Amino acid sequence: xxxxxxxxxxxxxxxxxxxxxxxxxxxxxxxxxxEAADGEEGVAEAARLRPDVVLMDLRLGPGIHGSxxxxxxxxxxxxxxxxxLTTFDTDxxxxxxxxxxxxxxxxxxxxxxELHAAIRSAATGASALAPSVASRLLGRVRAPEGTxxxxxxxxxxxxxxxxxxxxxxxxxxxxxxxxxxxxVHIYAKLGVDSRTAAVAVATRRGxxxxx
Amino acid sequence: xxxxxxxxxxxxxxxxxxxxxxxxxxxxxxxxxxEAADGEEGVAEAARLRPDVVLMDLRLGPGIHGSxxxxxxxxxxxxxxxxxLTTFDTDxxxxxxxxxxxxxxxxxxxxxxELHAAIRSAATGASALAPSVASRLLGRVRAPEGTxxxxxxxxxxxxxxxxxxxxxxxxxxxxxxxxxxxxVHIYAKLGVDSRTAAVAVATRRGxxxxx
DNA sequence: TTCCGCATCGTCCGAAAGGTGTATTCCGGC
DNA sequence: GCCGGAATACACCTTTCGGACGATGCGGAA
Numbered sequence: 001x002x003x004x005x006x007x008x009x010x011x012x013x014x015x016x017x018x019x020x021x022x023x024x025x026x027x028x029x030x031x032x033x034x035e036a037a038d039g040e041e042g043v044a045e046a047a048r049l050r051p052d053v054v055l056m057d058l059r060l061g062p063g064i065h066g067s068x069x070x071x072x073x074x075x076x077x078x079x080x081x082x083x084x085l086t087t088f089d090t091d092x093x094x095x096x097x098x099x100x101x102x103x104x105x106x107x108x109x110x111x112x113x114e115l116h117a118a119i120r121s122a123a124t125g126a127s128a129l130a131p132s133v134a135s136r137l138l139g140r141v142r143a144p145e146g147t148x149x150x151x152x153x154x155x156x157x158x159x160x161x162x163x164x165x166x167x168x169x170x171x172x173x174x175x176x177x178x179x180x181x182x183x184v185h186i187y188a189k190l191g192v193d194s195r196t197a198a199v200a201v202a203t204r205r206g207x208x209x210x211x
Numbered sequence: 212x213x214x215x216x217x218x219x220x221x222x223x224x225x226x227x228x229x230x231x232x233x234x235x236x237x238x239x240x241x242x243x244x245x246e247a248a249d250g251e252e253g254v255a256e257a258a259r260l261r262p263d264v265v266l267m268d269l270r271l272g273p274g275i276h277g278s279x280x281x282x283x284x285x286x287x288x289x290x291x292x293x294x295x296l297t298t299f300d301t302d303x304x305x306x307x308x309x310x311x312x313x314x315x316x317x318x319x320x321x322x323x324x325e326l327h328a329a330i331r332s333a334a335t336g337a338s339a340l341a342p343s344v345a346s347r348l349l350g351r352v353r354a355p356e357g358t359x360x361x362x363x364x365x366x367x368x369x370x371x372x373x374x375x376x377x378x379x380x381x382x383x384x385x386x387x388x389x390x391x392x393x394x395v396h397i398y399a400k401l402g403v404d405s406r407t408a409a410v411a412v413a414t415r416r417g418x419x420x421x422x
Numbered sequence: 423t424t425c426c427g428c429a430t431c432g433t434c435c436g437a438a439a440g441g442t443g444t445a446t447t448c449c450g451g452c
Numbered sequence: 453g454c455c456g457g458a459a460t461a462c463a464c465c466t467t468t469c470g471g472a473c474g475a476t477g478c479g480g481a482a
Contacts, residue, residue, distance in 0.1 A: 020229075184472095442466105444463090
């Protein structure tokens with residue numbers, strides 16, 4: 001049924017847009033119908049152009065995050081499929097994108113054949129995950145000991161900001177003891193014994209995002 | 212004297228390589244003589260092909276860092292100019308690249324005209340800095356209170372890894388009190404009063420690199 | 423229903439970290 | 453030749469953090 005797959009490209013880097021444009025050339029069933037350089041523009045263009053597939057970068061400069069743009073696009077009525085295409089393969093990025101409703105997740109270091117296959121899969125609604133991403137997700141369900149509860153992640157986020165236990169307790173309307181208890185659990189799950197080490201491990205695993 | 216500028220492209224992402232390739236097309240004085248996907252290959256190709264300008268990405272995947280590759284290339288005898296072209300504009304990246312001997316520093320979100328001009332400047336040996344990079348360097352000399360000494364940066368790096376003062380002292384062959392003294396100076400310069408806060412501020416300012 | 427994970431609160435104590443003050447050596451700039 | 457910053461080191465004191473206990477309520481899964 002599909003004659004051509006209409007594609008919208010959302011990325012803030014001209015170099016990357018140019019590169020993807022070049023990788024889409026020569027594929028007769030692909031048609032690049034639009035490009036956007038930031039999240040707001042991407043959401044607007046998706047609503048206007050009604051593409052079949054949106055290629056979405058996650059880091060979109062100063063504006064809204066790619067996962068937020070993805071959420072807004074997939075909650076629209078046009079039902080385009082969003083294929084996340086980004087440089088970073090940390091857990092936080094992957095989970096945020098999938099939770100936002102992305103159909104697939106590809107890394108930018110993927111060869112062009114993989115990109116083509118993923119776009120065609122996404123157009124049919126099938127999910128497409130990069131191998132490294134898929135294995136990471138599998139590793140997650142196989143090794144749940146690294147899973148922090150939402151509350152623990154919240155505490156850890158404040159720790160990463162440099163707040164003391166007392167400051168965190170006031171910020172979260174808790175007693176300082178409760179903050180310490182959460183930290184004890186976090187240390188046990190991450191296999192560390194100090195707050196800075198916990199931040200380091202969590203950052204490396206992508207449980208919290210830097211900056 | 213320059214008939215054509217011979218260019219070597221070093222980047223681990225096929226998408227980015229494709230994009231830069233497209234942006235170099237149509238410029239009659241440019242000739243892309245080679246591409247490399249990682250640091251070692253880039254150094255080898257630079258020695259073999261003797262290009263005029265090397266376009267160098269900083270984040271090169273699992274291998275050596277782009278600044279290290281830059282250092283090896285510019286210490287060779289062919290004297291190619293290295294133009295760093297990367298996504299990240301943090302202080303640590305900029306300083307490391309310039310210190311390694313890069314001729315210029317461009318961000319990937321630069322338009323193609325800026326890229327062309329930077330390549331032509333680099334070919335003549337003139338330095339080319341992206342406006343945001345230049346302003347950041349100017350801001351640095353104007354506000355030297357944020358400047359950490361190399362030793363202090365080394366200590367801070369170990370703190371960011373999650374090491375305790377005692378562990379850092381052993382790692383650096385120092386006494387624990389010396390580590391603490393360095394930390395006191397770091398806190399004063401960064402305007403914080405705890406190790407985690409120091410890591411947070413330094414990461415945000417780009418003084419240390421995440422992960 | 424029972425059990426387990428999550429979230430919450432508490433105490434006690436030793437260890438680690440932070441704050442302040444002081445000191446020596448070395449090196450480069452004025 | 454002197455001054456200042458960087459790097460090294462120490463003593464003393466206070467605060468915070470982490471470890472080791474325990475305890476409660478709640479909700480979902482076995």
